[in-house]
Amino acid sequence: MTRRQWGRLLGALALTTASALVWGVAHLQSGRRLTGAALFAVYTALACLSAALSLGHRPELLRLAFSPGWLAFTVAGVLLLAAVWAGVVARSWFLVRPRGLRAPVRIAAFTLVLLLCTAVSAPFVLAAHATFLYRGALLSIFTTSDHARAENRDDPWKGRPRLNILLLGGDAGRNRYGVRTDSITLASVDTRTGDTVLLSLPRNLERVPLPPGPAARHFPDGFTGEGEMTPGLLNEVYQYAEDHPQMVPGVPRGARGPALLRPTVAGILGQPVDYHVLVDMRGFSRLIDAMGGVDLTLPEDITYGKSGEGRLPAGRHHLTGAQALWYGRSRTDSDDYVRMGRQKCLMRAIARQAEPHRILPRFQSLAKAARRTVATDIPPSLLPALLELAKKVRDQGEITSLQFVPPLIDTAEPDYAFIRARADRAVAGRGRKTASPAAARTAAAARSSKRPVIRPAPQASLPPSPDPAKPVSLDSTCPS
Structure with missing residues (x-):
């Protein structure tokens, strides 16, 4: 050329x-x-x-x-x-x-x-x-259920001082039948300030009152289950509804569990439930891996596995999905109530580390993982306002936790009026003044005189509060 x-x-x-x-x-x-x-x-x-x-x-x-x-x-x-x-x-x-x-x-x-x-x-x-x-x-x-209320697009929180979302962790697996909601927490968010109270119920709560209707007529004295496969614990209500459509007439399969569990939790706590989010705990590890892991400080060694074959040593760690799942799920050398506390700390760590610069590069992986792991009845139209509220919770609000576990309650013979009263105080903020140790001991003795003595958990996942009925701040109790 x-x-x-x-x-x-x-x-x-x-x-x-x-x-x-x-x-x-x-x-x-x-x-x-x-x-x-x-x-x-x-x-x-x-x-x-x-x-x-x-x-x-x-x-x-x-x-x-x-x-x-x-x-x-x-x-x-x-x-x-x-x-x-x-x-x-x-x-x-x-x-x-x-x-x-x-x-x-x-x-x-x-x-x-x-x-x-x-x-x-x-x-x-x-x-x-x-x-x-x-x-x-x-x-x-995201699927909109029949109970979802119409939202004001300009101000969805108008006339709604609090937003209550039921957070459920299910343990469905290949070797298990159905879904048991082993993690049950109501997150009550002040829509003005972002202050959030996490009200946690133990999975082994017995004789829970069911909402008016077929379920309450079938179990007039509270949920007692049917046979050895369903001994009558709170974590079995979800699957029981799925297996017995007559408990929630007209509700399609897949929505029966939330349709019964949501009003059940609302009745136990005396708080309305606006929406629910169900996370499959087996798929939860995929979500953590998709977001690149989570940083967490372990105040003590965490042993996991049926024979204690795994161990997470105390200290600062960058946990993979599998490790985070074991941290939140392990009961080896501990119990349900200890792991409930760890789950709250894990939720706090994930919320604080879910920054846009970490999420956006992994968007496709997160979308695929969430699709197989998360289900909710929050309407998509509410998500923009919900994202703004989540930012307010993270940047301005204080997150406190109140766990209804022994010795605060007896899971075998719960005082549901007591649970509702304490939940109401926690949400309203009337219980934030620290009670004196003497008053706390007097109140605890009065309660224990009406029910069998409950031994405290063998180890504490959160530092003890002077009043076990007072919400504990996760910022002060979860290691940074």
Whole structure:
């Protein structure tokens, strides 16, 4: 090739590259002024629209981000934009390419243009794929149930001073039948301040009163189960409802468990339950791995496994999903009540470390893991406001925990009036003044005189409070 031919080739490639950055450049250079001007106008309009939406309409965009219908439209639109952009680049090359090139040079130039088309369209294709996965996760995780109330889009917390979400941890597995909700916590959030109270119920609570209806008529003296497979503990209510549709008439399979457990917990605590979130504890480890692990300080060695074959030594650790699961689930050398405390500390650590810069790079992995692990009846339309509330909880609010465990209560013969009264005090904030040790001992003695003596847990997962009925701050009790 002559020097002139090389110059024409390089100039054509430069114009094609310029058209990939700004539509219409090659068209204008080749004399297609009308088409070039139209492409430039469309390109400028798209750029201005994107800037205006991102700068001035972020709340509206956030709401649309949780609309499955809009997300489907977005996937189609992004793929169309990728195809149009690649088409503009290809057409630009055909307009300005030099004639008379030898076959090897022509093939090499075409390959470069093809790579350029791929480079400009690949980000849009990847974005469409991520949006498609996200939409699938959204449809899989979030379902609006019949009890979900209509939300005020402008201010969903108007007239709602508190938001109560029931957090459930299920232990479904290949070697187990059904789902037992071994972790049961009501998170009551002050929508103005972000202050949050975690009210935890033990899985082995007996004779729990069931809500009015078929279930209460079948178990007038509280849930007692049926036979050895269902001895009558709180963690069995969920699966019992799934197996006995007559307990919740008209509710489809998969929704019966929440339909019965949600009002049951509301009756035990005397607090309304707005929504629930169920996390499969086996899939929980996948979520932790997807977010890159979690940093946690262990104040003591944690032994796990049926024969104590595993050990997490005391100290600061970056836990994998499997290790975090063992930390929250192990009862070796401890009991249910100890691990309840560890679970609260794990929840606090995850909430504090779920920063955008950690989540976004792992978005696809998290979406896939969450799709198989999490189920909730929170409506997608509420998520933008819920994200803002979560930020307020993390940055401004204080998180306290009240666990209804021995010696505060007797799980075999619970005083449900006492549980409701203490839950009400914790939520209302009336119980935040520390009682004197003498008063606490007097109150504990009075309660123990009415029921069998309960031995304290063999080890404490949280430092003891002067009053066992007083919420304990997780910031002061969970090691940083």
